[in-house]
Amino acid sequence: MGDEQPPGRAARALRDVTSRAERAANMAALDPVLRAHRAGYPKSRLAPVRKAYEAAELAHRGQRRKSGEPYIIHPIEVTLILAELGLDTATLQAALLHDTIEDTSYTLDELRADFGDEVAVLVDGVTKLDGSRWGERAEAETFRKMVLAAAADLRVLLIKLADRLHNLRTLGFQPAHKRQRIARQSQELLIPFAERLGMYELKREMDDLCFSVLQPEAHAAIDTALAAREAGGRLLLDPAVRRLRAALKDQRLSAQVILHRRHLWAVHLDVGDHLDTLQPADLFRLLVLVDGEDRDCYIALGAVHTSMSPVPGRLKDFISLPRFNLYRALHTRVIADGGKVMDVIIRTRQMHRMAERGLAAHIHDVAKGQRADVAGRIDLEWLRRLLAWQNDATSADFLESLRGDLRPDLIAAFTTGGEVIPLPPGATPIDFAYALGPEIGNHAIGALVNGKLAPLHARLDNGAVVHILTADTARPSAEGLNAATTPTARLLIRRHLAAQQEDDAAETGRRMVADALAAAGMELLDLECRGVSGSVAGRLGYRELDDMYAAVEAGAVDLASLVAELTTDPA
Structure with missing residues (x-):
């Protein structure tokens, strides 16, 4: 009896043996990744990939997926997808580490110190935002963050696509409502990204996996x-x-x-x-x-x-x-x-x-020195145009515009300089104008389509060459909103019209206040210059005078009461 171990020690020893055996099996699972990477890059060093694996395995140690397998198997499988596509060493390192910041105590600063800025930027780009902090906006804001990161380095999108592909392959272990949500989100956003980047090998498999979840029969x-x-x-x-x-x-x-x-x-x-x-x-x-x-x-x-x-x-x-x-x-x-x-x-x-x-093929060629320019061969203008105004967009607006820009059935229109502008079927010159940028869209008055004058509501055909005519005095209008078909154009026109409506309301309200004060023998401009109007607006809870005047026009502020306050304010 005296030789017996204390209760629990035998169980712990058995668990340690099991974990050692499991870690050895996990390490063996990395071998296909190393072989695929060496096949694509015969002179590549494998030590950096092993180092990333060891850090990821340690960070995820003890974690399990819904299937019951060690969590580290997921980043290994994601990395294998990318290795077989011919991605470079830094991308494979980031793929192995892609969930560490989100799901473990490993911090981004620690990762940057261990693996450098390049890998850290890629991992940060695919890391989801905290749902407890962002709430219902988390999904949209995560996509916004990912798109911003992808604008600087497209490999972020490739890691995200590989991550989603493996998650789709293993959806059977998730509850039904989560399977539906992930498959639907993949169809709306990630599969179109795969198509936009020419990744048809991934797109086809993702198509069929989503199909099996959303329409099983x-x-x-x-x-x-x-x-x-x-x-x-x-x-x-x-x-x-x-x-x-x-x-x-x-x-x-x-x-x-x-x-x-x-x-x-x-x-x-x-x-x-x-x-x-x-x-x-x-x-x-x-x-x-x-x-x-x-x-x-x-x-x-x-x-x-x-x-x-x-x-x-x-x-x-x-x-x-x-x-x-x-x-x-x-x-x-x-x-x-x-x-x-x-x-x-x-x-x-x-x-x-x-x-x-x-x-992925282009990145492989560039990494091997066979091609000098990747981004120059890829149309990313739609992404840059989206990012040009996205900071002011709500989460819902951003996702709506992103879905519109990623539609698979786009036609190609051209600038007179030969730049391709992808647009949905039925698009008009006003859509083309806003695709070039908010300033061009806001001041558009007409277009030359294939050299002939055309109105902003004319339908564009595939291959049309379009030149937008502008005027500094032009502003978005309700007619332009009716002519627009793309989410981006409609969102930007609605935003401008709403701002114009607020300006008009403020101007009308100010005129009402000025007329009432004039009847009492006082000048509104004088009260504004002396700070009286601003003081009253602050007491009423308005940060700007225009907001108070707009409230007068809307009836939210009683005109007679406001005039009384303005005429008795000691400021």
Whole structure:
């Protein structure tokens, strides 16, 4: 008996052994991250990544996720997503540490001292704001903070996207109401961010994961339907594939032809619940990957149109006119065997890599010295324009504008200098004006669209070249509000009209007070100059004279009582 350990010591010893074994398993989980990083950067040092892991593991030690697994597994999985996308060492360090400031006692100052400013800025950019302090505004203000950080370093968004992707993968362990909220928020804001940054590889998976949460029955039905039709669809489309391969060979063009299966959400958007109408061409896109330069894509296009009949008006040239999210390709629609209509996408292999990984591919190239400029190839003007006025925006206004700017169905309008301005379908010159900035929008009086005079309410077509006409004396109007379609334009016009209404009310109220004082043989201006009016306004609870005068116009302050106070005030 005397050799027995005190109560609890054996349990603690067993727990220590378990934790050591667990930590060893966690460390082994880091190996795929290190291998992926070394594959993307053969000369990279792995010690900085290990150091970040060790700090994160220590900070999160003892924490568990809803699944019961050690919390450190989440940052490891987030980092693996980014490593496989080819992100640099600093980004991987920040990904491993991304939850430490928010969920542990590790402080930002400590992190900065341990890992430097670059990693600290990235971690701070993705750290949520305290919900107990910000309340219902926490979500919007966190997004505002993230967007501000992303304007300085886009890697913040990539970490956030990887974080959300892994959270979506593990949503099954969350209660139903939280699953719905996270999936809906992802659809509204984060998936559009992925598309805007050209991250289609992430976007497709996030699309389908959100689909499975928000519409589980529809997701299951279309998943079953596609699985049942995939093999037969490939057989039916195989003759078209073989004919196209032969046509490419006739052109002496080296290219790979792939039947690319579409993801579930994309098919659902096309066919909805009408699964009985599902055709093989709904399941697949014909993807042509050309071994060559841009001009070889046009040769491949000729081969496509030689082997199959093109559908008039359905050619889209995103090589000559790239989309604003790095995407470049040729799209065409053709009629294949049996009258089947098929969509064909033609890209070089480099275009394909960019189409799948977007910004991540560019960051990888820059880090390896293969490309000098990332931001110059990405349209971030929409982000800069949003940030130009966001400091004065309410949380709700900011989110509404952000959702509008991230719509996936945008058209491209152009300045006369060639700058692309993404706008929603149905947008007008007044929307274009406010997209250029509040000052231009506030003073707009008309536009030249493709060189012709057009009113501010005219509808803009894709590819329109727009020059906004302004006048210093012009001001936003109710007509401009009716013409505006974008959240940003409508918010800024409403804000200006509200301010103008307040100014008008104050002017009317002041005139009422001046007339009443004049009837009593006194001058309002004299009382204002001597500080009498300001003293009375302060006693009534108004910080500004205009606020008091506006209250008079609204009837909130009795005119006779105010005149009595003004005439008896000792100031």
